[in-house]
Amino acid sequence: MTLASESIAQPVDAAKFKQFEPLIAKYNEAKWAQMKEFDAKFLELCRSKIPSDAVLDAEPIDARKFVTSAGLLSESEAQIVNEFSIKELLDKQLAGELSAEQITRAYIKSAIIAQLATNCVMQFLIPSALERAKELDLYLKENGKLFGPMHGVPISLKEQMGYKGQVTCASYVSLIDNVVKKSSVSIQIFDKLGAVFHARTSQPQAIMHLDTWNNIIGRTRNPCSTRLSPGGSSGGESAMVAMHGSAIGIGSDIGGSIRCPAAFTNVFGLKPTTKRLSSMNGISGGRGQESIPSTEGPIARSIQDLEYFMDVYLNQGKPWEYDPTSLVIPWRPAEVEEKIRIGVLFDDNLVTPHPAVKRALQQVVSQLGEQFEIVDLADSWFSQEEMLAIHNTTLSLYTIDGNRSQLELISPSGEPILPLTKHFLNFGQGKELSIYDNRKLNIFRDSTKLALLERFFSQSPTSKKLHFILSPTYPAPSEIPGNSLYWGYTSFWNLTDYPNVVFPTSYTHDPKLDSLPPTQLKQNEFEESVWSNYNPDAYVGGPVGLQLTGKRFDDERIVQAVKKITSVLK
Template sequence: MTVPFSAEEFAKYEPLIESYKKARDDQMAKYDPRFYATCLARLPSQQEFDCKPIDATGFVKPDFGLLTQEEAAIVNDYTLQQLLEKQLEGKLTAVEIAHAFIRASIVAQIATNCVMQFMFDTALAQAAKSDEFLRENKQLRGPLHGVPVSLKEHLEIKGLVTHASYVSLLENVSKSTNVSIELVENMGATTHVRTSQPQAIMHLDTINNVTGRTRNPLSTCLSPGGSSGGESAIIGMHGSLLGIGSDIGGSIRCPAAFANLYGLRPTTKRFSGLYSVSGGKGQESVIGTMGPLARSTSELNAFMHHYVNYGKPWLLDPSCVPLPWNNSPQLPAKVRVGVLFSDGVVTPFPAVTRTMHEVAENLQKNPLVEVVDLKDHWLSAQEMLEANKTVSALYTCDGNRTQEELLHSSGEPLLHLTKFFFEINDGKHLSVYENRELNCIRDNVRLKIFQNVFPHCDFILSPAYAGPPEVPGIAKYWGYTSLWNLVDFPNLVFPTPFQHDPAKDTLVPPLHDNHFERLHWNDEHGKIRYDPKTYEGGYIALQLTGPRFQDEHVVAAAELITKSLGIGRR
């Protein structure tokens, strides 16, 4: 039997926490003492990063002076394909690439606190192995030869501690390596860093009792999203070329949106999560998935092509479907984009609504796109409320027992958003019968979207979150992303050029009268919490959804849309 927060019990773990953080920080100092000292001297203080809307992405640019011209070109300018070509041509080595991204990841950590664990020695050994292979064989080890890939920490690595932000697991040494990590390393990737996730891995934010709060790279006083917020921060800071996150309620898409990046939640069973630590084990009604975060659709598509067609995850994970990645999906001559300005439950903040209209107007001028307003085809407000309540109840179907066992055994304090998550559906333990009833609702929602919405459009364009990048510790409405986990349609979040504007985005629109609307718009006293001044520096990314197992078409359609918007590589 476990007990809730206990200061006495937690005190026993505090030396472990400090030792864990010290090991991470010591790696930065040991790697290059002069570089680390220069970073600390040149960059703003941790307090400044927390309190000011600092765009930290400029700190890895050559004119700031922390990275050399060549290092800055490696991390900022060269695409996945260019890095591979330059290695084949002998113009770059994998070790040189690793050093550049290691330096950028140090800058990223100081600015955003995105790292759980550095693996510099491992990464440099992997890079040296790739260089040796190329010298001896005159060919690349694999399609990710020398390419840095960052990893969400709850993906296990054999021989290393994997704690998934549960203090009780700070001495949990993994016996196996996550299948997806094994695959990318077999393809020649350099894995140099493991990134942060929130307590319980069930926040649309990233804060935990081990390493603290992760910051948004574009506006450091804002949230990076969650639960893969460490990934959005390090990719946004160019501290890694590609990243692997996980998503059961928005955990790839929300962070990608908050950092104005690209993030794919594939249809489940296309991307392996075998050998991962979480509090959701055994829950099969809403299935989580792993997926990539990237700086362009072309790199995201290339990664999925290599991962699926070269890696063949189904050979190592029997839950994965043996479905090849279609690298040349055929879109219709005129793509029908259905626009969902609101889900009918929660009204987005003004900047999101403005961005949706701006993008819709842009696409209306594109001869390759037909814009369809989905208002008359979408689910009713009552159906959407039921869907939101259903997915929320399914997350906590065991009455939070598994989560509580992991959290309470260390006595660690529950953070605000963890308490909120535990209170969903009043923490009710569902009976088998109740769970089956909710599964039926889930299946009916999926069928209605398939039968009533997709006949009118090829893809659905919608908000990725009901606001700009959020104030830390505030994000409580998951519906714009979690609906798609419930029904398992693939989504891709893509960046836009539109930013929250405190002067334009001022008016509070008419609001719905329901629990979720109040949850999003009101503070704990029931008053409107929206203050346009608090979202300075936040960009608005959007979400594109397609039919199940049409992931490749979603990526292709997102590329069409971003080209129309003039948005390229981040």
């Protein structure tokens, strides 16, 4: 029995929650109204071709086909959302071959398909997106040039990002009518760069699941296999991007929330070194918490689009002009070594990865073959004992205020505490520690950060320095809803603030090849929680995305390395 099969929790305060139910209903009706108003016939057609929620929830359906081959989009629409990179979209607008409105309409359609298939949308912004697209077309016509480097490019936004004049609730029911006055800095930047915003996507309750499930819209499905989870907390984004519902999306990551979703849905995700992108004017239950900072980052279908996003965001957007907590570090030209030295972490010494993950990693390593130097980290990685100390520190830091900040946002609505929220609130036993304790944990965190630098990324008499570390993103190839229990493969890099890119592989869980659990389990509670009920049939269609890590502020170099790796893998 899995968490997912437990009945979803009851409201903590049923009477209070009852008062919010009409607001939730209204919130969700607005979505239907916008889809209908945009194109009622198209909506009808989609509903006829896309299975019901019940079927999607029960079957391992690859929902991406509804965009790529189900005939729901016209040929030209399909070409726009399936074939063109961001740069091509810009070139074609400049050449007069496509208009911003055509692009926007195509992406609105694919976003509607995404919504029907995966339930990834919190709020559509269809009317304003169309208006914006028309303005951009007019601008290009009148000025003979693009408005900016994201002219007419539809971007999807994790809903926790403040959006001026719109409800921004971050999936907290208590904030269901919280209309904000300021857009998040990233939205302000992309607005100035010419982007179009057509959809705001879902995040889980508390924004702290590696899954996407909340009390406002329910659960989001994985496009690769609809009965699976799209990951989280940016699972609305990963579903949207994987469904080709936007050209690129913005998520955020404090424990894996960009990288797990990217891996689970077979797309690219970057968790940059923190403070390079701005998170200002967003809602978060961890506001003011600085021990493990969160960061925004892109989720994309290609490493080129992801790189372009970072380039224009930093070099033309200059977040530091809006947000004084942002670092003044442009997106810098970067090179990688002729022969890249990659340390491979097959196992973090706490939780054994699933057979599919192990197989994918082995295959990738053998494909990289001669062109890369591969160093197996099995003997040099932190021991189980060290990793327990590190992971428990991470867990304690997430809940170190005794969850007061989170409960302050959750409690006022009386909403049910979902199973993975409960799981999270119980990290570090949910204990409130003292500021003194917090400092000691910060010091321990920094010693881990230093150990990483000295053991792996510095030349030493006994070992060559690594350029990058390749590892699983998550123990499983995607996950059963409600079952994303172990964060360690990603949260380790949040504690230490080393940047990573997750990239898709061509490997997918295969119940025939990947049926056997490890013969011997490690003796720790995390291993046990992951392996207690291994059911290889449940993971059908789950893709394996891998995680490449570099030194702090080596974001640019990691992107270059992933380009090189993925070109070899092709």
